[in-house]
Amino acid sequence: MAHRKKVLQKVIILGDSGVGKTSLMNQYVNKRFSTQYKATIGADFLTKEVTIDDKLVTLQIWDTAGQERFQSLGVAFYRGADACILVYDITNPKSFDNLDSWREEFLVQAAPNDPESFPFVVVGNKVDKENERRVTKSRTTNWCKAKGANQLPFFETSAKDAIKVEAAFLEAAQLALQQDTTDADLYIPDSINLNTAPKPQQQAYSSSCC
Template sequence: NSFCTLLATGGASTPMSNSVVKIIVVGESAVGKTSIIHQFVERTFSADFKSTIGSDFSAKAVAIDDAIVNLQIWDTAGQERYRSLSTSYFKGCEAAIIVYDMTDANSFARVNHWFEEVKRSCNLTPSDVNGANRFPVFVVANKADLDGQRHVGRKEAQQVCTANGWESAECSAKYGDGVDTLFKSVAAKVVERRSRMPSDVARVASVGRVGGGSRRGAAAAEGSATNGGSQGGVGSRIPCCSKS
């Protein structure tokens, strides 16, 4: 299978060593949000589906150029009945990953709905959405290992993303293809965006926040940088809410 590979090139002037980047992952239920995160953080995959209730938080450090960036990855509920539990965790995020299932056209049709949810819950301004230094949004087709069952064309997805200023990518949570590249590309985009911000704004952003004021996640991210800190990094997962 071929994948849309996004090169992780940063080159930011803002110091990023041991900084924190909060990423929110959204999308319809059963598209593979949790599986993508588990593949990236833990190098595991389970075919058993369990709905996320509220939000789960995972952490992993990655190297971008010569800096260590601690990713806080927030996995949110796709089912409507759990959605109100998760939006409170959007605060302070610096990038969004919207996941759809390439074998399910309806999940792709809902991408714009999820973008509107990100805009509302992250309090994005018009300049965040349309400006030169816009908020990074990655629209990701999961299940690339099922390319023969594809119901969303690569060209169609790319056209929609280009029209909206989003990044387009594909990955396989099952086999890991494209997963590392995805998260490193997201981190690099945030680094690049911070480099264009006034220094005081970028400095505040680099501190990072955990929803609800908890410091558990930040400590986990710092620990992953201390123990790993390499390109692969070391991850940890902290459940914020129970699973059904």
């Protein structure tokens, strides 16, 4: 079986429902934008290969549910994340106010080894609606300065017009690489044989509770 030597990074996208998380992911990976809205249930992911600092990186980008009734389904996917992108809508102040909750919940559920220096990237989406803006750049910049020892990177994007979308994702990937102190590359097989029969169990167990 052939193997390719790659670095695998798991990037989680968090934010309120309707801020454009799915659109950002689709624009970055597939260069597509759809005006049709469909809420994410639980979580979904796409992959994209990029080269960073002479390393071939496979980004596994997870789009999580923003609606409250589906949020608990997405939490299970937080663990093992290498970076997190926090998204709000520049026309929706509440989505910005909720960034604190999204960040705190992620840190609790993902439990990174060093929460203070974990790679977060903040994205203010929908700059194509500048005339409807209700969250200023300075407000977000001040919020980013107050989080952790280092100021969080901040991008204003448009998934619709592909403005700074790639830059935001690449920043997350670069920060994750810098954070990786193990330098352990992951081997990802080109194919997996699903026809191999499992070994029979040595002994069957049963249990009951009362």
